[in-house]
Amino acid sequence: MSTRAFIQDLAGLGGQEVELRGWLAGRRTGGKLVFALVRDGTGVCQCVVEAKTAEAFAASEKAPLESSVIVRGVPRLDERAPGGVELSVAAFSVLQGAEDYPIARKEHGIDFLMNHRHLWLRSARQTAILKVRHTIISAARRFFDERGFILTDTPIFQPGAAEGAGSLFPVEYFGDRVYLAQTGQLYLEACAMALGRVYCFGPTFRAEKSKTRRHLTEFWMIEPEIAYAELPDLMELAEAFICRLVEAALAERREELKRLERDLAPLERIAPPFPRITYTEAAELLRGDAVHARLTEELERDRARLAADAERLAALERERAAEKKAWKQEKLDREIAALRDDLREREADLANRPAHIESARNFKWGDDLGGDEETILTRQFDRPVIVTRYPRECKAFYMKPAPDDPRVVLNMDVLAPEGYGEIIGGSQREDDLDALRARMAGEGMDPAPYEWYLDLRRYGSVPHGGFGLGIERTVAWICGLRHIRETIPFPRLMGRMYP
RNA sequence: UCCGGCGUAGCGCAGUGGUAGCGCAGGUGACUGUUAAUCACUUGGUCGUAGGUUCGAAUCCUACCGCCGGAGCCA
Numbered sequence: 381m382s383t384r385a386f387i388q389d390l391a392g393l394g395g396q397e398v399e400l401r402g403w404l405a406g407r408r409t410g411g412k413l414v415f416a417l418v419r420d421g422t423g424v425c426q427c428v429v430e431a432k433t434a435e436a437f438a439a440s441e442k443a444p445l446e447s448s449v450i451v452r453g454v455p456r457l458d459e460r461a462p463g464g465v466e467l468s469v470a471a472f473s474v475l476q477g478a479e480d481y482p483i484a485r486k487e488h489g490i491d492f493l494m495n496h497r498h499l500w501l502r503s504a505r506q507t508a509i510l511k512v513r514h515t516i517i518s519a520a521r522r523f524f525d526e527r528g529f530i531l532t533d534t535p536i537f538q539p540g541a542a543e544g545a546g547s548l549f550p551v552e553y554f555g556d557r558v559y560l561a562q563t564g565q566l567y568l569e570a571c572a573m574a575l576g577r578v579y580c581f582g583p584t585f586r587a588e589k590s591k592t593r594r595h596l597t598e599f600w601m602i603e604p605e606i607a608y609a610e611l612p613d614l615m616e617l618a619e620a621f622i623c624r625l626v627e628a629a630l631a632e633r634r635e636e637l638k639r640l641e642r643d644l645a646p647l648e649r650i651a652p653p654f655p656r657i658t659y660t661e662a663a664e665l666l667r668g669d670a671v672h673a674r675l676t677e678e679l680e681r682d683r684a685r686l687a688a689d690a691e692r693l694a695a696l697e698r699e700r701a702a703e704k705k706a707w708k709q710e711k712l713d714r715e716i717a718a719l720r721d722d723l724r725e726r727e728a729d730l731a732n733r734p735a736h737i738e739s740a741r742n743f744k745w746g747d748d749l750g751g752d753e754e755t756i757l758t759r760q761f762d763r764p765v766i767v768t769r770y771p772r773e774c775k776a777f778y779m780k781p782a783p784d785d786p787r788v789v790l791n792m793d794v795l796a797p798e799g800y801g802e803i804i805g806g807s808q809r810e811d812d813l814d815a816l817r818a819r820m821a822g823e824g825m826d827p828a829p830y831e832w833y834l835d836l837r838r839y840g841s842v843p844h845g846g847f848g849l850g851i852e853r854t855v856a857w858i859c860g861l862r863h864i865r866e867t868i869p870f871p872r873l874m875g876r877m878y879p
Numbered sequence: 880u881c882c883g884g885c886g887u888a889g890c891g892c893a894g895u896g897g898u899a900g901c902g903c904a905g906g907u908g909a910c911u912g913u914u915a916a917u918c919a920c921u922u923g924g925u926c927g928u929a930g931g932u933u934c935g936a937a938u939c940c941u942a943c944c945g946c947c948g949g950a951g952c953c954a
Contacts, residue, residue, distance in 0.1 A: 406914090406915085408912095408913045408914070408915090408916055408917095409910090409913085409916090410910065410911060410912065410913055410916075410917095411909080411910040411911050412910085412911045413911050413912065413913075414913095415912075415913050415914080415916090417914095426913090426914085428912080428913095430911080431911080444905090445904095458912090460912060460913080460914085461912095461914090462914065480889075480904095480905080481904095482889070482890080483890085484889085484890060484891095484903070484904050484905095485903095485904090485915060486890070486891070486902095486903055486904075486915075487890085487891060487903090488890060488891075489890080489891070489946085489947085490946085490947070491886095491945085491946050491947070492890070492891090494946090547952085547953070547954095562954080563954070565954085586953075588952060588953045589880080589951090589952065589953090590951090590952060590953060591947095591948090591949090591950095592948095592949085592950090592953090593948090595953075729949090731949090732949075732950080735950095748953090750952095750953090751953090774954090775954065776954040777954090778954085779954080791954085805954060806954095807954085848954085875945095875946090876946095
């Protein structure tokens with residue numbers, strides 16, 4: 381009798397026959413041997429089928445890739461096997477064949493892969509990303525749970541538009557118009573007044589027409605909110621929180637990060653304290669000569685590199701024209717195509733850079749920090765940077781103005797390094813009833829839908845605050861991904877709803 | 880919404896006015912230790928859609944559709 385086993389446990393099960401249940405992920409045939417790669421979600425195992433086990437041999441030789449298979453055999457250590465363990469197969473049965481499986485073990489375009497996202501998820505790269513995502517979420521919840529935070533989930537259907545109704549998704553709700561949540565924060569503040577320290581974790585929705593590598597219309601956010609907390613407390617918490625997420629990924633998902641070819645060195649440098657600068661200091665930094673000189677220098681260097689690679693492309697093309705052998709032409713064509721794509725992208729980037737440099741130099745106090753400015757700022761540091769005290773005009777009504785400088789609010793953004801940008805936004809909240817009312821009036825807001833929120837300032841108001849961390853941006857950063865679309869099983873992007 | 884690029888076999892691509900091509904996948908066969916195995920043979924096309932120019936259009940022009948990249952937008 382064989383027992384059910386998972387591939388991740390095989391190394392410790394030498395000698396006894398086991399049964400694997402999974403899918404055929406790859407195959408190589410060699411005359412009287414079949415090497416079948418079987419995956420079961422926990423790992424991939426090379427299953428060796430010999431011709432003398434005739435039935436198993438025939439089945440394993442014929443089954444299309446991604447067929448569901450049940451394999452019996454004896455695990456044994458063998459250094460020729462990928463992963464060091466393989467299964468010596470006694471029986472190989474196909475539960476369901478996968479005729480004409482669309483995704484091959486080769487390169488595909490992004491449109492094709494996105495249209496087949498439900499199958500693309502099976503690939504080694506995608507499962508690695510999803511495992512890192514799982515670990516980040518799990519570590520985030522453990523972090524707050526261990527500190528005594530209570531998970532209090534907040535509604536997805538919400539009545540009003542706090543600000544910027546253009547970025548909310550309206551939903552018909554029994555004849556009324558309501559909106560999908562952009563944040564749980566206002567409700568979370570009520571929970572914090574009940575429980576002291578709380579957090580919520582759930583999906584949030586933004587209807588911004590942003591087609592960029594860092595925007596989703598539906599993304600997951602984890603938000604803590606703390607009674608009797610001020611801005612410095614929030615900064616300390618955010619710093620410890622991010623360190624914890626990075627540590628967990630490095631400790632529990634090293635193998636997956638390597639599969640993703642993530643350079644681990646920048647992650648291993650992540651440790652407290654994070655640099656903290658105010659918005660005003662950031663503005664001065666952006667305008668300053670040091671940054672300008674550095675950016676100009678980088679631009680010159682990258683231009684030179686681009687020119688050198690353009691030269692390399694021309695050389696390759698000449699080589700291609702002179703080449704007679706078909707297979708060498710093929711190889712060169714692939715190289716040329718890859719280089720051409722790369723050059724095109726870098727050219728577009730370089731074309732934008734002078735404008736970025738100009739906009740940094742001309743940055744005016746009061747402007748919001750856009751994506752370009754964020755990128756420039758994060759390049760100045762080798763770990764996340766906390767930017768505080770933004771002008772109140774570009775921030776939300778509930779943020780508390782600084783007592784020593786009412787032009788700015790007690791908020792913070794945490795910007796991830798390596799160009800990944802904002803992963804946390806948070807603030808100390810306005811806790812004074814009259815001040816909050818005045819601010820809402822100044823914004824032209826109707827207070828009626830917010831009477832419940834104002835009640836929190838009428839009955840036992842305390843200094844409090846919190847922040848939100850975007851899960852997908854964090855996953856993209858820790859995994860080193862170019863685009864946020866791979867960080868969630870079924871990304872919702874502007875103009876893409878299938879599958 | 881704007882700017883740029885792309886759309887040719889299931890997939891990835893070449894083909895710039897004159898008979899529709901290559902690689903991979905699929906199929907058939909060879910090979911006892913493969914690591915994206917290799918080798919031989921082989922099936923497979925309304926060239927995104929509609930109109931136009933031309934003796935002749937995948938190729939040139941116009942419009943539309945789709946996707947990608949960037950910008951704007953973005954508690």
